[in-house]
Amino acid sequence: MDNTASIRLESFELEIADIMEADLASLHALSLAVGWPHRPQDWTTVLSLGRGIVARDSIGRVLGSAMRFDHDPHFATVGMVITSPRLQAQGAGRTMMEHILEGIGDRRLGLNATRQARQLYTSLGFQREATVYQCQGEAVVPPGPDRSVEGSLVHLPSAPWDEIVALDARGYGALRHRTLDALRPLSAGTALVRDGRVVAYALCRPFGRGHVVGPVVAATDCDAIAVMRPHVESHAGTFLRIDTRQKGGAFAQFVLSCGMTIFDTVTSMSLNGRWTSLHPEAGEPMVYGLATQALS
Template identity: 50%
Template sequence: MKPSESLKIDAFSIRIADIAAVELDRLHALSLSVGWPHRAEDWQFLRETGQGFVALDEIGRVLGSAMWFAHGAGLATVGMVITSPRLQTLGAAQWLMKRVFDKIPSRDLRLNATRAARRLYLSLDFQPEKTVYQCQGIARVPATGGLTEARGDIRGLDASDIRAATALDSAGFGVRRTALVEKLFAHSAGYGLFDGKKLTAFALCRPFGRGHVVGPVVAESDADAVAVVRPHVADHSGSFLRIDTHMDDGEFAAFLSHAGMPVFDTVLTMSLGKRLADFADGASARPKTYALASQTLG
């Protein structure tokens, strides 16, 4: 049965609208209402990258949102699922999610759930996968003692490296995300680790929220991941830096803490449908996603 275009909640009604038709300041006000750090510019980046809905009340106030981002032919990540505080226990988020399901019925889905939202996603048959550690703080370059040395040369990335970075990202994430990687390159500074002319690891960094966010980071080892993140830490030393990672131990996790980015919060990666084979054990030599592009994008 097709979801309804409106919903009666408590003493008022809400209706659905395309997120692209809503002013950025109204979306920004929504994320501020729940304490999320997204700037208006971050909302615009997401609107240019994906699609979504908002929930409006009778006088056009934005009371909720939900977005999805298609990757390849069979996967979408879901994010920016927000409902204003007064609607969080009244079914609005579930209504928005069912509207998303109606738009992308044949895709496998992945999202990162806050503690408050986990019960909702479990009720919609999402299955837990792995914890994401939101690491953030004032960046500082740590001493190198005790770290394994990466093998290769570090240099800045440019548009000529997009194809190689897309291939690495695909190997690490499990689905080819060409459009997203191209979009990220246009908004990011990047560093890559090269074995001769071959790109073996990379990390991108772009403005976000209170400062900058590093991600995605793809590498075959902790040492390689540290090697491509360290220049970003140096570039932003003394300012706010964030990175979202599934890595909870090892050299990479230790490096983040020593670089001024301890764990601030956690979310839970959850999936509906086929699970991606991107959570390899540390012993695997294939490229791994050490840091997400963002909690919303995966």
């Protein structure tokens, strides 16, 4: 990925530079300009996990960004693709994406596209897979727990981390231990243990306007609810968010009952092979809650 180049647009020229050359305040201002809730701390997390580029004008103002997160040798995600309102009609997004995709070969790629960006990603060969529902609001204490759920809840740091990482890899379809290791010290966590093994887990951490629950990985709606419930209870009366691909069913209904209504949607898309799994084989885990829309 070549991080040094220039783009000549209709009225001005932009420089492409490594994202690590940009200061945190400029990146934060860029995301604020398009209404994204990321705090400087949230930017620090994604910068520690990926690599990327920024587009700067002649006086050094950051007007665009794009990042790639290499989870394993066979899979990566693209995120933090932002173009300022000044650039959105100038075609700079395509140029930045072409830089990000350099050298990708046949590696599978996933991303979550805003409505404004879907056409661009489609033109680059990405295929639509699923809708992500950004659910958020002031959390309310959820209905009583389902007494039929078997197993015991274990909280971090007591929960067996290696088992959580292994379960996540099965549900996510790639080993993203670097991401999970970075989120671990920032998060409260719950794991559901049944017959001596972890069958579901959920993390919750500060993000944006409040807290976000994610990742959430489980094999059934009931198990996903069981590991999410303690985080909702802990944050009742405060702003809470979850990004999920679950449109209906018990889990989606639970999220709604907790005061988190659908605020926005994005579209999960893939290149070089399918990414998401909404209907795994019986007993196999799946992602109920994303880590973030960038990291997924």
